[in-house]
Amino acid sequence: MKEHEIFVGGLDREATEEDLRKVFQRIGEIVEVRLHKNSSTNKNKVYAFVKFASKEHAKKALSEMKNPVIHGKRCGTAPSEDND
DSSP, rough: GGEEEEEEEETTTTHHHHHHHHHHHHTTOOOEEEEEEOOOTTEEEEEEEESSHHHHHHHHHHHHOOOOOOEEOOOEEEEEEOOO
């Protein structure tokens, strides 16, 4: 199912899952946003995974949104390759 998901890096530490959702939902239906957080500070670890309902939407997000601005900061996107 990794082809449904994209990696988003370089996030602002104050960015929220809602910020990511707002930016990417114009591409297509989002199933899940996983923002990795530091458990002691509760700030995000500057990266997240956005999972779309279809792999076409994930592909479209990668091709059309290489450097989206999220919470006022320019970020980067890449295919998801984590193996949790």
